[in-house]
Amino acid sequence: MNKTDINKMINILKKTYPEAKCSLDFSNAFELVVAVMLSAQCTDERVNLTTPILFKRCKTIEDFATIDINELEEIIRPCGFYKNKAKNIIKCATQILKDFNGEVPQNMDDLVSLAGVGRKSANVIMLEVFSNPQGIAVDTHCKRIANRLGLSNEKDPSKIEQDLLKQIDTKYYKDVNHLFIWHGRYTCKSRNPDCKNCCLKNICTCVSNTGEF
Numbered sequence: 001m002n003k004t005d006i007n008k009m010i011n012i013l014k015k016t017y018p019e020a021k022c023s024l025d026f027s028n029a030f031e032l033v034v035a036v037m038l039s040a041q042c043t044d045e046r047v048n049l050t051t052p053i054l055f056k057r058c059k060t061i062e063d064f065a066t067i068d069i070n071e072l073e074e075i076i077r078p079c080g081f082y083k084n085k086a087k088n089i090i091k092c093a094t095q096i097l098k099d100f101n102g103e104v105p106q107n108m109d110d111l112v113s114l115a116g117v118g119r120k121s122a123n124v125i126m127l128e129v130f131s132n133p134q135g136i137a138v139d140t141h142c143k144r145i146a147n148r149l150g151l152s153n154e155k156d157p158s159k160i161e162q163d164l165l166k167q168i169d170t171k172y173y174k175d176v177n178h179l180f181i182w183h184g185r186y187t188c189k190s191r192n193p194d195c196k197n198c199c200l201k202n203i204c205t206c207v208s209n210t211g212e213f
Helices: 003-016 029-038 044-057 061-066 069-079 082-099 119-128 140-148 157-167 170-186
Strands: none
Touching: 003 170, 029 044, 029 061, 029 082, 029 119, 044 069, 061 082, 069 082, 119 157, 119 170, 140 157, 140 170
């Protein structure tokens, strides 16, 4: 697709999903850092069921840095990979207290230096907390949408992001971060995508002349 087609696609998605937004619940920057860590290979719904208990126990970054790891593991166990996630949460909180005066850093380079925070997570944090999107968070939904729409033939998330950034205007970064996730979650699913009722069926490279995936 050329830029005109891409802009058209984004505007179609905006009309289809006007309520598209971050699905994770949080009330401050570090709570989102933790929620994003927990969401790795876990649904946002499960994370949102777990974080109220966690955030009630840990109200400050200091609380996260000093919580007993066994207690933390038990709280976040439902989110999977809880041992590694617990270790990263404590280490990340400690890093922020030591290296960033207790404040979640507001740039990509510093964010990705934190334990448990990769580029995808940093993109989410920059967008949702600081309203300053620096790129596009490539999760499983975004990867699937980008491949199916022919925006990228890559499989590696970092390469997919670079392909998207070359084609999508900066002003749409915020929209795309939300819209691709919602489209992948509700229509262009991994299995049994609803191509017949897809708002992009007329421009999607994966839809045949019969309208089937």
